[in-house]
Amino acid sequence: MIEFQAVTKRYPDGTVAVDSLDLTVEDGRITVFVGPSGCGKTTSLRMINRMIDPTSGTILLNGKDIRESDPPLLRRGIGYVIQHAGLFPHRTVLDNVATVPLLSGVDKRTARSRAAELMELVGLPSTMAKRYPAQLSGGQQQRVGVARALAADPPVLLMDEPFSAVDPIVRDDLQQQLLRLQSELDKTIVFVTHDIDEAIKLGDRVAVFRVGGRLAQYDSPSALLAKPADDFVSSFVGRDRGYRALGFLTATGIPVGEVATVRAGDAPERAREALVDGWAVVVDEQNRPLGWVSADLLSTMDKSVDTEALVSGGSLFEVDSSAGGTAGSLRNALDAALSSPAAVGIAVDGTGAVVGGVTADTVLSALADARSSGEVPG
Amino acid sequence: MNIDWPWPWLERNLDDIAEATGQHLYLALLPVLVGLVISVPLGWAASRWRLARGILVPLAGVLYTIPSLALITLVPLALGTKIIDPLNVQVPLAIYTIALLVRSVSDALRAVPGDVIAAATAIGYRPVRQFLSVELPLAVPVIIAGLRVAVVSAMSLTAVGALVGIGGLGQLITEGFLRNNGVELVVAIVLIVVIALLIDALLLLAGRVITPWTRAGRGVKA
Amino acid sequence: MDQGRPGGEGVNSAFNWLFDPDHWSGPTGFPARILEHLGYTGLSVLIAALIAVPVGAVIGHTGRGTFLVAGLSNGLRALPELGLLTLLVLLTYVGLLPVVVSLVVLALPPVLAGTYAGVRNVDRSVVDAARGMGMRGPSVLWRVELPNALPLIVGGIRSATLQVIATATIAAYVSLGGLGRFVIDGNNAGPGSPDGYPQMAAGAVAVAALALTVEGVLALAQRLVVSPGLRATNLVGKNT
Structure with a gap:
């Protein structure tokens, strides 16, 4: 457990980076510090490992004042992970990861075998062990950074905007992996970001900082979206917060209706009969969706339903099913409906097979139910 | 000018040439080594404190500007050495080496990326070990580049010492000139150039061997 | 006084020698020697610039002959100027020509490297823009590349000048004038003579002062043509 008690950081020029911060970071959780630049989130993070010392106040790590510890x-x-990873350019990937165990006096062999395990854990092939950081992509470097931070198996992990310098697809990948790692490792993670979406996606608890180093709100992501403490938080959380809040409501039990399907290769005349409201989903042999076909489109096909000419479908909504899939959220369901050309979201099971359709109205009434049952604070 | 078939002269004087070469290397290389050792802490100070940099870098520029013959002549005045003391050549060479390297070392250390330094600190390095195992190795390529210039310059500058009676291959140059012996002159010049370029090549090679990561960047980006 | 060991007394006698009014007039006095020194230097650097600037510009513009630039500056740094100078004198005669030739040889690489690097380093998009406007090769070089390269060209001339000033000191060894005269003559007079070490030291101080003054003037001149954003650092070797 990390406790900030009335922690203030004031620089000689009078700037206040952090203003009497009181906050408790729970063990085994991901706590995200989020806020605009200049809000003191990184300063707060760096005070935990004494990269910066507070002007006043106390920080306790597992009940012990960190000022009593020797900084190194x-x-x-x-563990500490930063933007651009901060890898040592003159050491191989393996030696980068082995740095902390070596520093702590572990012998070279043990340190390296530990490093190899960690590379595997973060999804880096062992063929990369002998490479230098400059030979890796940004995403791979960041994985090495995470592996290096985990090498000594520290109970606490500090992450300072670790994913903000990589492209969105890689970032998504790294975020998923962090969540997966955390489900196995149960570290106490403090994560700094300026991206509220990232905060909501990763955080068990989110601390929103405002400029001047004051804590504006410290809450669970869903509470943050549903009940912003003030105008600053609500504007920071953004205009789409109502929509994003749907991401915290599981869609389990939402009624899935019928959806018209035709098989790829069917004759156009047969397909035409199957259309509902002028649209049908085209599926393959395993019943997986390939796209949508409309009455207009069918009139251009003479022999069979041509998979090349389909209207691409919107996002898919995965319902909980015996096939072992994970249930989507109301946000997934609504997005599937809104992004579909036929206004019907395609629901699939764990194998990706079409099981039905869902409309925006269905989602909204499910939301209304959730409100009246008190699941969502109205 | 007297241009004989060189072998007879060479054969007669092989011992003297070998001795002059050895002396030349001692005169030229020892100061470079000493200069290197001194310039690392100075360069570190210049990279760290603005005041130190504000003093050391301009001072290095001024010292580097002073012609070698002038510096060689003035050392006895400053240090009280005898006029033909080898130190009169070695001290200026060490000064030139330091003047060249202080700036290189300081620039190289300042060029170490901030996030690498932050990462090293956060990992739990203590300052001295962090300097020796992270910052200094990363500065090595630039230091080697400066060192190569310093060594090659020192090899040719050492010859100037002969003008005030300090030995080495420069002695063969002045002797060859006074005796109108072209062979002696050419032998001395060739030896200086060849040895200098040889050492330069060795340093280049050594630099490549100890900094394998500098050639890694252009590799595959998977 | 211990003959080989000029101590605190040496400083006094050196300054006495330096400020003796007799040494500040006539064809062997400091003013005349300084003018000689500057004369050798100016002539050599001018000739070197007339050769190296066009050649460097063409190499930089066309990208052909790049190896020449690197190879020349590397090889010449190792060449002992004392050797080059004495060899040229032995091969020809005692006089201005061999001295100027060896000083020109010395001054070529820095000017060549500076010009080459200056032209080469001009932002490619600027060059493309010039071509896009319809300029031909020579006009791109003349109107775009050279003006942009000016800071580095001046930088090259500056380091060439300093190396030549230093090496011109050695010219006295082959019986020419210049400030090196005092050092060589003092050395020849022997350490015990009143015109011995004091004269050497006085000459050395004068040479150092001249080099620093010229460096200061050139630094100022370079600042006038270089925008602060373009200030160059170059690793040229120490020559004499």
């Missing part, structure tokens, strides 16, 4: 020793017990 304290830091060896706290």
